[in-house]
Amino acid sequence: MKKNSHNIKEGAMPFKRILIANRGEIALRIIRACKEMGIETIAVYSDADKDSLPVKAADQAIHIGPALSYKSYLNLDKIMTAAREAKADAVHPGYGFLSEAADFAKACEDTGITFIGPSAECIARSGNKSSARRTLTDLGIPVIPGSLDILTSPDTACALAETVGFPVILKASGGGGGRGMRIAHNPKELREAFSMASGEAKAAFGNPDIYLEKYITNPRHIEIQILGDKFGHYVHLAERECSIQKRYQKLIEEAPSSFVDEDLRTALGNTAITIARALGYTNAGTIEFLVDKDKKFYFMEVNARVQVEHPVTEMITGIDIVRWQILIAAGQNLALKQEDIVPKGWAMECRINASDPDDNFMPCPGRIESIVFPGGPGVRIDTHIHDGYMVGPFYDSLIGKLIVWDQDRLSAIRRMKRALDEFDIRGIQTTIPFFRKIFLNKNFQKGDIDTHFLDNL
């Protein structure tokens, strides 16, 4: 077998049908991987997504309820019923929604349906950030000072904040993506933030648990993609630089990071694998770190799922992460060796959101009149939108991802600029005009960025 090959022995693939428990661009991304592997696909959809591209692309589509997430894509019973009725061999959860819900993985395991991700037990250990922190602190992995426990009340939050020192950040135990996160500079702000953070966490992840950390100023967000099979073999696929964020939402990601030298890459990669091994992690996952200006790094969280920004890693390694997720879940050996993974060139991703950059990135739902997509060498677009598509208010504002690859960072920046110039979406506000400006910014071009880059513009 060739290095990095995804080929498996004839007849070895145990999955005939995979149900995709998600929507939008990631549902389409997973359907594409399945099609290329000769696996049938089952889409699920809410009222809002009846005519969506993933529904059309899948071999079968099952309606699971009204538009509101908790009545459809977050409704475990409806999704399990669909999976059983469609006789799915496996379920791919995508990102968001139930992807990091241990009880979803458990329900699949109990039904004899393979959950494409870590085991329920492992998700409970690693997807739950508070318990992951506890495990890793015991191992001597550097973590950000703060609570190892779920905060029970605003009073306990205030007492702890006084111990680690303000400012502090409240985070959701059950998920990522900035939902449920609030910064507080003093006890008054902390008390106000507590209820809203908990409410956002409950609405976004079905779990109101929150914890608190000391807020580290001006760090970089750098994360390591890992793959681990069911036989304890792990590799890391180098880092992604995700410091360009607004309201804790990543907007631009790149791989590799201009800040990470070979020594730091090795240290982060080895630490990520140590963490994965300690958690008994299988399948694809991401270990997120904050790295300060002295290159000191702190473990932030494990994302026990495929990430929105996985394509930049695919572009520099030539490894199809979603395909490997399926192969690993199917019990294949991870036929990749660390020394064979040699990142090549530079990849960048812009998240195309239906939000208004001129109005503090407020959500901007509405109907798309027309789209002209960019193309040409080194350009990849992962999206579910099309002419006439109605961007509803019910789900995330992410409507697509523009990814480019080129030989080096400067060439990738130039390629992204011309791709953004070609990209024309009419009818709604998007982040495209904003990205055109960022890619002209001198500090961005130099790679002089941190997580506050956009706040300081």
Added chain:
Amino acid sequence: MSDKKYEVLSPLMGTFYRASAPDNPPLVEVGQKIKASDILCVIESMKIFTELRSEYSGVVKEILVENEDPVMKKQALMIIEKE
């Protein structure tokens, strides 16, 4: 609309919630006295939660939409009788 009444409008397309979290009681009821800057309801759009606060002190006269109803930008949500 008389000068004494004012309509609370949704600032964006989204979902109307009467409580700040699913298990919490409604933020206001019809007939309830409120102060300026009290939170009246929450609009969720694309997973972003926006609290709507009253511009005036007064009484909640009418709540025009049901909890979890979809609402349009600038749609009237509540009528407040100013103090």
